[in-house]
Amino acid sequence: MNVERFNLHATAIAIQNTGILFTGPSGSGKSELAFSFLTEAERCGLPAALIADDQIFVYRDGEKIMAERPETIAGLLELRGSGIVSLKSIACAPLHFAVTSVLSPANPRLPDDDEVLPLPCGGHLPLLRIPLSSLTPYGKFAALAQNLFKTNVK
Numbered sequence: 001m002n003v004e005r006f007n008l009h010a011t012a013i014a015i016q017n018t019g020i021l022f023t024g025p026s027g028s029g030k031s032e033l034a035f036s037f038l039t040e041a042e043r044c045g046l047p048a049a050l051i052a053d054d055q056i057f058v059y060r061d062g063e064k065i066m067a068e069r070p071e072t073i074a075g076l077l078e079l080r081g082s083g084i085v086s087l088k089s090i091a092c093a094p095l096h097f098a099v100t101s102v103l104s105p106a107n108p109r110l111p112d113d114d115e116v117l118p119l120p121c122g123g124h125l126p127l128l129r130i131p132l133s134s135l136t137p138y139g140k141f142a143a144l145a146q147n148l149f150k151t152n153v154k
Helices: 028-042 136-152
Strands: 006-009 011-015 017-021 048-052 056-061 064-068 077-081 083-086 092-095 096-104 116-119 124-131
Touching: 011 028, 011 083, 017 028, 017 056, 028 048, 028 077, 028 092, 028 136, 048 064, 096 136, 124 136
Parallel strands: 017 092, 017 096, 096 124
Antiparallel strands: 006 056, 011 017, 011 048, 056 064, 064 092, 077 083, 116 124
8 A cells, every 4th residue: 555644743543542633833841741640641541642742744544644663763762851761562553633722821812613724735734722831731631622522522
């Protein structure tokens, strides 16, 4: 199968069969937020794994948008200012949501409805904004994602 892959400066994880792409400019907290999601999910007993940090390949597989790690960085995540940690990781998973970090005072109080992240492989992902300073970032994501799912099912 010869599928065109696009290299993104992003981080991707999977929690309980939900693929999440963290996007934003360099230094915006993608890796930190992804690490927080992973540790919070694991504390809740949910299966969680890193796909890749800092660089991710995305491509289409039928209707699915897939994320794949470069093998050279398998299982490695950089915690800016602290170092590189080794985490449980998987090679590939479908993506369902995109997350971007927000600095609470610098962003609008409420984001636009139905925000999406367009992808170079075609298609888009629902985009959710999570404050980097949140004490329970995965909990906020789960609540927002569940609400988004209910809204789109009606």
